[in-house]
Amino acid sequence: MEESERIWLEERIVDVLKTVYDPEIPVDVYELGLIYRIEVKDDYEVEIDMTLTAPSCPAADFIVEDVRQKVDALAGVKGCTVNLVFEPVWDQSMMSEEARVELGFD
Numbered sequence: 205m206e207e208s209e210r211i212w213l214e215e216r217i218v219d220v221l222k223t224v225y226d227p228e229i230p231v232d233v234y235e236l237g238l239i240y241r242i243e244v245k246d247d248y249e250v251e252i253d254m255t256l257t258a259p260s261c262p263a264a265d266f267i268v269e270d271v272r273q274k275v276d277a278l279a280g281v282k283g284c285t286v287n288l289v290f291e292p293v294w295d296q297s298m299m300s301e302e303a304r305v306e307l308g309f310d
């Protein structure tokens with residue numbers, strides 16, 4: 205896979221991640237800073253490390269599966285694995301400026 209193709213696919217992945225929401229928060233998982241790593245491998249498999257705003261999030265399964273399904277459905281992606289991680293622990297400083305304004309933190 206050429207680097208330009210990898211970058212293009214990563215941009216599409218970010219676009220689709222911006223359509224995934226925690227049902228209790230009106231900001232997408234990408235802008236919330238819940239996506240820690242996106243890796244597009246040479247075989248077009250995608251691996252994502254993500255976290256949640258709280259380890260006991262009742263919507264965890266829904267959110268993780270939504271991420272997996274939406275990325276997996278992208279043209280060019282052969283498969284997607286989502287790893288739910290809790291290190292480092294998420295905090296509000298990880299949110300984008302846009303998310304902070306939306307949620308009234310700025």
